[in-house]
Amino acid sequence: MSFIADTDLVGDIRPAVNFSDRPSGEKIDMLVLHYTGMKSGKAALDWLTCEESRVSCHYLVFEDGLTVQMVPESVKAWHAGISSWRGRDNCNTFSVGIEIVNPGHEFGYRGFPDAQIKAVNALAADIVKRNAIPARNVVAHSDIAPDRKQDPGELFPWKDLHESGVGHFVEPERISSGRFFQKGDEGPPISALQVLLATYGYGLRETGRYDSDTETVVTAFQRHFRPERVDGIADQSSIATLHKLLMNLPDQDTT
Ligand SMILES: [Zn+2]
Numbered sequence: 001m002s003f004i005a006d007t008d009l010v011g012d013i014r015p016a017v018n019f020s021d022r023p024s025g026e027k028i029d030m031l032v033l034h035y036t037g038m039k040s041g042k043a044a045l046d047w048l049t050c051e052e053s054r055v056s057c058h059y060l061v062f063e064d065g066l067t068v069q070m071v072p073e074s075v076k077a078w079h080a081g082i083s084s085w086r087g088r089d090n091c092n093t094f095s096v097g098i099e100i101v102n103p104g105h106e107f108g109y110r111g112f113p114d115a116q117i118k119a120v121n122a123l124a125a126d127i128v129k130r131n132a133i134p135a136r137n138v139v140a141h142s143d144i145a146p147d148r149k150q151d152p153g154e155l156f157p158w159k160d161l162h163e164s165g166v167g168h169f170v171e172p173e174r175i176s177s178g179r180f181f182q183k184g185d186e187g188p189p190i191s192a193l194q195v196l197l198a199t200y201g202y203g204l205r206e207t208g209r210y211d212s213d214t215e216t217v218v219t220a221f222q223r224h225f226r227p228e229r230v231d232g233i234a235d236q237s238s239i240a241t242l243h244k245l246l247m248n249l250p251d252q253d254t255t
Helices: 041-049 114-131 158-163 188-200 212-225 236-247
Strands: 019-021 030-035 059-061 067-069 075-077 095-100 138-140
Touching: 030 114, 041 059, 059 114, 095 114, 114 158, 138 212, 188 212, 188 236, 212 236
Parallel strands: 030 095, 030 138, 059 095
Antiparallel strands: 019 075, 059 067
């Protein structure tokens, strides 16, 4: 399938073969950021455009900032897999996905070069504006699939993205000593934490037990919103940062 790029920020078009129709009437309402998690950008491009992979993405951004479009936004790319956010499953049906070239935690996770981040921020701003995507629906793959995914990871500069007008972010609360909750803890404070995380968007059930699902979601939360320490322990800084996010939701995100 050949197609015309959705934005003039695209430097090259390399059509993928894995995609499908969006359900009729489904509006794009989410932007998902990924890292490729492969040894090179070339390997990622080959993988994302081959049938055998059973995956694809709308955009791929290389370390030098080159942006390649592989799937038109009007159709569904296969990037998110089993996923959930704000009570909705199958995020592929209503999202656009950007893959950012980085070897990832498996092959030598490293900081994202400035040229790449500049390109990602510009592309994300363009997508969010054209599709009127709410700030709280600009997410990491790890936010919507915390039990399976770590990408784009704690080195992704969400604060810079927010400063380019994309996504929801507050300055994380300072890490200090004090009360914290961790795996094995039980009781009303754990229920409260689970409810807050689910209220923000995470697919987490209230059980009143700090189980492995809770630990996994706290880890995902930290990767995105309190990246200084990613350990799955709900310390005061993590909890206060979560409260602050909920208290500072942009108007269009409060429902
Ligand atoms: Zn991903």
